[in-house]
Amino acid sequence: MAKTPVQFTLNGAEKAEFIDSGATLLNALRDKIGDTSPKGGCHQGTCGACSVIIDGELRLSCLTLAETCNGAAITTTSGLSQGGVLHPLQRAFLDAFASQCGFCTPGMIMAAKVLLDRTPNPTRDEVVEALSGNICRCTGYEPIIQAVLTAARSNSQNAA
Amino acid sequence: MELRKSYFADQRKDDLHEIGQPRPRSDSPGHVTGKTAYFADRNFPGMLYLRMVRSPHHHARIRSIDTSEAQMHPGVVKILTAKDVPHNVYTILILIQIGPEDETVLADGKVRWKGEAVVAVLAETERAAQEAAAKVKIDYEVLPAVFDMEEALKPGAPVVNEYHGRNYYLYDSGECRKVRFGDVEAGFAGADHVLEQTYQSSPIEHAPTETTGCIVAPEGNDRFTCYTNTQAMFFTLDNASIILQMPGNRLHFVGGTVGGGFGGKVDVIVEPIAILGAKLTGRPVSFIYSREEEMQISSPRAAEKVVIKDGVMKDGRIVARKVTGYTDAGAYSRHSPYGAQKGAGHYPGPYTIPNVWIDTYCVYTNRTPSSAMRGFGVTIGDFALEVQMDKLARLIGMDPLEFRFINAYRDGDMKAHRQATEGAALIECMQEASRAANWPVAEKFMAMSSYAKGA
Numbered sequence: 001m002a003k004t005p006v007q008f009t010l011n012g013a014e015k016a017e018f019i020d021s022g023a024t025l026l027n028a029l030r031d032k033i034g035d036t037s038p039k040g041g042c043h044q045g046t047c048g049a050c051s052v053i054i055d056g057e058l059r060l061s062c063l064t065l066a067e068t069c070n071g072a073a074i075t076t077t078s079g080l081s082q083g084g085v086l087h088p089l090q091r092a093f094l095d096a097f098a099s100q101c102g103f104c105t106p107g108m109i110m111a112a113k114v115l116l117d118r119t120p121n122p123t124r125d126e127v128v129e130a131l132s133g134n135i136c137r138c139t140g141y142e143p144i145i146q147a148v149l150t151a152a153r154s155n156s157q158n159a160a
Numbered sequence: 161m162e163l164r165k166s167y168f169a170d171q172r173k174d175d176l177h178e179i180g181q182p183r184p185r186s187d188s189p190g191h192v193t194g195k196t197a198y199f200a201d202r203n204f205p206g207m208l209y210l211r212m213v214r215s216p217h218h219h220a221r222i223r224s225i226d227t228s229e230a231q232m233h234p235g236v237v238k239i240l241t242a243k244d245v246p247h248n249v250y251t252i253l254i255l256i257q258i259g260p261e262d263e264t265v266l267a268d269g270k271v272r273w274k275g276e277a278v279v280a281v282l283a284e285t286e287r288a289a290q291e292a293a294a295k296v297k298i299d300y301e302v303l304p305a306v307f308d309m310e311e312a313l314k315p316g317a318p319v320v321n322e323y324h325g326r327n328y329y330l331y332d333s334g335e336c337r338k339v340r341f342g343d344v345e346a347g348f349a350g351a352d353h354v355l356e357q358t359y360q361s362s363p364i365e366h367a368p369t370e371t372t373g374c375i376v377a378p379e380g381n382d383r384f385t386c387y388t389n390t391q392a393m394f395f396t397l398d399n400a401s402i403i404l405q406m407p408g409n410r411l412h413f414v415g416g417t418v419g420g421g422f423g424g425k426v427d428v429i430v431e432p433i434a435i436l437g438a439k440l441t442g443r444p445v446s447f448i449y450s451r452e453e454e455m456q457i458s459s460p461r462a463a464e465k466v467v468i469k470d471g472v473m474k475d476g477r478i479v480a481r482k483v484t485g486y487t488d489a490g491a492y493s494r495h496s497p498y499g500a501q502k503g504a505g506h507y508p509g510p511y512t513i514p515n516v517w518i519d520t521y522c523v524y525t526n527r528t529p530s531s532a533m534r535g536f537g538v539t540i541g542d543f544a545l546e547v548q549m550d551k552l553a554r555l556i557g558m559d560p561l562e563f564r565f566i567n568a569y570r571d572g573d574m575k576a577h578r579q580a581t582e583g584a585a586l587i588e589c590m591q592e593a594s595r596a597a598n599w600p601v602a603e604k605f606m607a608m609s610s611y612a613k614g615a
Contacts, residue, residue, distance in 0.1 A: 030201070030203070031203055034203075035194075036194070036197075036198075036200075036201035037193075037194025037195075038194075039198070039369070039370065039419070040200070041369040041370060041371070041419075041451070042451040043450070043451065044451060046451075047369055047451075049369055049370075076194065077192075077193065077194040078193065078194040078195070080193070081193055086192065086193070089192075090192040090193060091192075093188070093191075093192045094184060094188045094189065094192050095184075097182075097185065097188075099185075099188055099191040099192060100185075101368075101369070101370070101418060101419050101420045101421075102187065102188070102190065102191030102192075102196050102419070103198065103368075103369045103370045103419030103420060104369050105191045105192055105194075106194040109192065135369060136369070137366075137367060137368055137369055137420045137422070138420060
């Protein structure tokens, strides 16, 4: 099968791989690069478990062709904690019991991060809207919504 | 909500250090950092991908299977049919002596539900496996199918599963699980009102975000490591051992991390065939359900039908209850004979009723085999029972919560299956619910206790 060279940064680190033509970014990240934090729940763009951030935009990596990511800056949940210190969103998810089976958690955190990057003090409705593309079957969503609101509050306290 | 100290004061300890304190879940740090290893997060060089060829018919005889064209598809490594499986006919609960074995790993001569696995294709890539699966030619003779439990129980209905020979599970108690307590007909005869209602439910899919699957890696020493998201690790290991006719010490199961189960991952479906593929090819094998398979192939909660007939007095006492419950197992038993049995134990409800008659049937139809899901055998029954309780209260013009206080079981009450009630707390739960919901009941009910009658 024809291979395409692809180069991008993943959580700030340079990556270069030969990718099967037609391979999704999800498969490239998981199988080639070894970042398994994005999850494959449906492979058809409906569950949000594979969510990553590409050049600041929330994207479904299962619907993104890897070869379109040349030169992009990609962020995944595995790259959020710095020097062993959890990102405020990770801390809030942990404290608020916002993950049970954990399979949707990395995607949820990506969606929440894009929201807080743009809207540091979101309303509850804005949080719900931002998470509406991510399915959770365990929690009933309420602890997740609370975690995002808590992370927003702790961010604004840090800024002040 | 605070636990009121007046409840069960003599059994309470107030020096508890853990109860009532928030404690972080031990697996959460892995979840929030993306480090938790789910089975599909393993990747082995040379891994093969398994795809099933599935029945497009609800009920059909297999005349012939032609894999020659699929075999020649680029990337195909191995194709498996029923004859390759050492012990092809199995049933999960055989481990606790609930037989007969009634299900095939790969269909042999007949398919009994739409989606049943017939041929397994192992290939170098998922795409090659999928394309080759489409080239397997199976000649079917379509048979009449039955989808409705009452139709299935009628004489002359097509027999779904020959290993049973009849469309219901034969318990040691006969065609159904039975509870007999008191004289139910005398109870109805003496009742002020009798109400019979029928409740029905459809199958429900668990829809976990992580689909069912496993990855099997052959060790060099004829042992196999199976990374799986099963909810039933040892059931799966032991059934795989039976199906593969392989001692358990050659099977190493790694799991416990499940991306949502809800009962949907207790069946033994993907592991034995993936281990067989790894054994016959000497290569790692990945068998992961697509989202479509998870929704259409994995066992749902059973469809149920519950017929409840109650005799009730004007003063609120239920004096007789007769329940006939039907559990739609689909084409194979899996956990359904157990689910139907649980229903028999559960249908009297948490109420003290002097005359009870329960029959629960586990019925076979040409629908997707059903199995465990969150309180299977009792959840739908509880829905039916509590709707029935509301209707009974309305019938005699009584407050529905007070009606439940009158009938609630308390310590020492004899239950219909002849076990004395112990540790009851229904009265106290309802008292707290009455306060929390601001649904006042008469003071005499707020003064009741589960400990003793007439208290």
